[in-house]
Amino acid sequence: MTVLYTADHEWLRIEGDTATIGITDHAQSQLGDVVFVELPKVGRQLKKAEAAAVVESVKAASDVYAPITGEVLEVNDALGAEPALINSDADGKAWLFKLTIADKSELGGLMDEAAYKAHTA
Amino acid sequence: MATHVSEAPTLQRTPLHALHLARGGKMAPFAGYDMPVQYAPGVLKEHLHTRAAAGLFDVSHMGQIALRPKSGKVEDAALALERLVPQDIVAIAPGRQRYALFTNASGGLLDDLMVANFGDHLFLVVNGACKVADEAHLRKHLADTCSIDVLADRALVALQGPKAATVLARVCPEAPGMKFMDAGSQQIDGVSCFVSRSGYTGEDGFEISIPAAQAEAVVSALLDDPDVMPIGLGARDSLRLEAGLCLYGHDIDTTTTPVEAALEWSVQKSRRGVGARAGGFPGADVILFQLEQGAARRRVGLLPEGRAPVRQGAPLFADANSADPIGAVTSGGFAPSLNAPVAMGYLPTTHAAVGGLVFADVRGQRLPLRVSAMPFVPHNYKR
Structure with missing residues (x-):
């Protein structure tokens, strides 16, 4: 299992041919209290960099972009009832959606944990 | 992100x-x-x-301005300020404060402000983003009767x-x-x-x-x-x-009149119709007409029926499918005290009745909102 990061503060947990995607703890701390999450529909085909989800704080709405191309396999319905999970467990329970990995070469452009730490330092 | x-x-x-x-x-x-x-x-x-x-x-980013009458009589500063606002400033007793509006020639709003009577002068608090323009406006129109001191x-x-x-x-x-x-x-x-x-x-x-x-x-x-x-x-x-209160530059601006903005309550009888000092402020013809006849649009409260916040700029529609917007949200977000989204915006007066249903476009979806009375959370003032 590998965890990769985007410059836009998303994480991807890679397991075989699927990626579980969330926003980083750094991102949630920048957003503040999350009050609403809009997730993509299961079955939707997402292209890399396409707006896939929306995370809203009291102050503002922020788009989450698909970090890779793939089909939405599953979304985290728990966030509908408890959007604040993103503040308490961004790296774990508050995953957003799972994607098929359509093009493994897209993973090459992502950061590992050390590179992401340097990115947010 | x-x-x-x-x-x-x-x-x-x-x-x-x-x-x-x-x-x-x-x-x-x-x-x-x-x-x-x-x-x-x-x-x-x-x-x-x-x-x-x-x-x-x-x-502290807001502007604090002392308006001092050259005559020494505070009533002269009040009468002078009434040339720029549709409020009764003369009637503000010493030790009292009132909400007021700087209007423009078309009846729009240059700023909203607080005016207090400090006995020998008036004390004004204006919006930070407007304070330079407000000071120039006061100097241009009131310098003959008042000294204008910005308390920086x-x-x-x-x-x-x-x-x-x-x-x-x-x-x-x-x-x-x-x-x-x-x-x-x-x-x-x-x-x-x-x-x-x-x-x-x-x-x-x-x-x-x-x-x-x-x-x-x-x-x-x-x-x-x-x-x-x-x-x-x-x-x-x-x-x-x-609290249903307007934010200047969002819910009110140079294109919204006091009547459209549902701020008629702030215009006292003495400045209307047959009042003692009716009119005499910029845009009085437009504002006095609208106070009698109403305006074509109105600021309303809006309660989204779902959980999604509907934010500033979202266009409003009469139904779920219509192509042409009838208004727009001017402030919207999440209300922590209600644990629900709330918004305010402008609608045609024909659609402004409390209880009516309108739709906002949010990221390509039509979300229903109910026209609501304001404030959303009751005021708790010590009157």
């Missing part, structure tokens, strides 16, 4: 800037100032703490919430004796301040003008009270939205 941090080198600082940094304020540019958007607890907790106990807001060497803070009076009483024993919209000089910890019982949250509370040199000491004394939490601009916005 896209997170942006931008720094403008020319940002001004309020007299409380160092205190914000020391208390962990997350700073951002606002009205030309480097201001705290939130502190460590975050917008949600700051908002709820203000409704439950007391919050302390730095609003004073901080302005708001202490808001159900415990505000108890907290302020510890350093200003006279404060609890004031009523809503009372205003005047008070000693706080031996410092000469201007205090009014007013605010921008819907809660009981006070707005306090403090000489810049003493501002940090006075505010620190207030913040030492365990009931008081420093509050950033984020919660200031969610609190005023719940």
Whole structure:
């Protein structure tokens, strides 16, 4: 299992041919209290960099972009009832959606944990 | 996620800037100032703490202006100011304050402001983003009868919430004796301040003008009270939205009239129709006509039926499929006290009745909203 990061503060947990995607703890701390999450529909085909989800704080709405191309396999319905999970467990329970990995070469452009730490330092 | 941090080198600082940094304020540019958007607890907790106990807001970016009559008679300053606003300024008794509007020739709004009668002069508080233009406007039209002194060497803070009076009483024993919209000089910890019982949250509370040199000491004394939490601009916005109060540049601007903005209550009878000093302010023909006949559109409260916040700029539609928008949201977000989204915006008067259903376009979806009375959270003023 590998965890990769985007410059836009998303994480991807890679397991075989699927990626579980969330926003980083750094991102949630920048957003503040999350009050609403809009997730993509299961079955939707997402292209890399396409707006896939929306995370809203009291102050503002922020788009989450698909970090890779793939089909939405599953979304985290728990966030509908408890959007604040993103503040308490961004790296774990508050995953957003799972994607098929359509093009493994897209993973090459992502950061590992050390590179992401340097990115947010 | 896209997170942006931008720094403008020319940002001004309020007299409380160092205190914000020391208390962990997350700073951002606002009205030309480097201001705290939130502190460590975050917008949600700051908002709820203000409704439950007391919050302390730095609003020193706002303009404080003394309007002094050259004749020495405050009524002359009041009569002069009435040439620029549709409010009855003459009737503001010494020690009292009133909400007012600078209008333009087409009946639109240049700014909203507070006007207090301090006995020998008027004290005005105007929006930070408008204060330079407001000063020029006053000089252009009132310099013949008044001296216009911008009080740049004073901080302005708001202490808001159900415990505000108890907290302020510890350093200003006279404060609890004031009523809503009372205003005047008070000693706080031996410092000469201007205090009014007013605010921008819907809660009981006070707005306090403090000489810049003493501002940090006075505010620190207030913040030492365990009931008081420093509050950033984020919660200031969610609190005023719940209270149904307009934000200049968003809910009101040069294109909205007092009648369209549902602010008729602020125009006293003496300035209308057959009143003693009817008209005589910019845009009086438009505003007086609309006060009699109504306007074609109106600012309304909106309650989204789902969980999704509907934010500023969202177009509003009469039904789920119609192509042409009938209005737009001017302020919208999440209401922490209601645990639900709320919004305000403009609709044709034909669609403005409370209970009506309209639709907003949010990211390509039509979301239903119910036209609602405001405030969304009841005001808690000590009248």
